[in-house]
Amino acid sequence: MSADTEPTLPTDPTPRPGRDGQDDVARELAARLATLPPIQVLYTDLDGTLLGPDGSLLHRADGQPSTVGAAAVVEALSAGLTVIPVSGRQRQQLQHDTRLLGLTDCIGEAGAVIQRDGALAYAWGQAPRDLADTPHDALLAAGAWDALRRAFPDDLALYEPWHRGREGSLLLHGAVDPAAADAVLADAGCAWARLIDNGEAAGWPGRQVRAYHLLPRGVGKAEAVAADLRARGLRPEQAVAVGDSPTDARLAQAVGLSAIVANGRGAGEGVLRLSAPMGEGVAQLVTAVVAARRRQEA
C-alpha cells in the first residue's frame, strides 16, 4: 500500500483549550533557539506565568494540583541555567518566593528593585533624586498618585494589600488607559512618571480589573533585565524571558527570545506566543531551551 492510499486516521476532534498548535510552537521555538548561542539565563514572571491560579506554584491553569511549574524550574536548574524571577511583587515577598524556589537573584516591583549577588539596588530612572530616599516615596512626594486618584476616582485604587511595603513603585489596580494616565501625570508636573499595565488583577469585587505599576520613566522589567545582563557580562542573545502581560512582552527588547504564555496578553515584534498556559507554558519554553543547549553542546 503506497502512502497515497493509506487510510487517513481521524484526527482528535476534542479541542484542548490553550494548547492548540503545540507542535507548531515547539518547531518555532527550536528554530528561533537555533539562531541563538546557548541560553544562560531564564527570566520568568511569576503571577499568571510560572505560578498557577491564586499564585500557587503547585496548581496548573485549570486549577488541578500539578508540579509542572516546579518541574520546569528543576529542569532549567539541572541543565545549568540561571533562573531569575522578574515580578511585580514587592521585595520582601519576592525574596521569600525566590528562596522557596531555590533561587538567589530576583527583579521586583516590575524592574524597580534588583537583587543580585546579595546586593540590593533601586532603579531611579528619570525620578528626581532629591525628593525622598526611595523612588516610591519620590512618587508620593511629587504628587503623582494624588493626581491619578483625582483624575480616576472610580477606576483606579491602591491594590490592597499588595501595594504595602513597596520601595520602587506604587501598585494600583483598576481599569484605565495607561496613555490617559500618563497625560494626567504630565499635567501634574510628573512627566518623569508613567503607568504600566502588569496584567489581569483581582481584589475589586464585581469588576474585571488590571494591575498597574506607577513607576519613574526609564524603569521597567525590560530596562532591569538589560542592566542585569550587562552586569553579568552576558549578551541579550544568551537569555530568554517568559511572561503574561504587555510589560513582559517588552522583554523582547532585552533578550534573545521573549515568550508569552497562552493565557497571557501582549504581543509585539519577536514575541513568541506559547500554546500552553502558566506553568505549562514555562515548561514548554524550558524544555525547548534545554534541548537546544544539548544540541549546541553535542
Ligand SMILES: [Mg+2]
Ligand atoms: Mg504576570
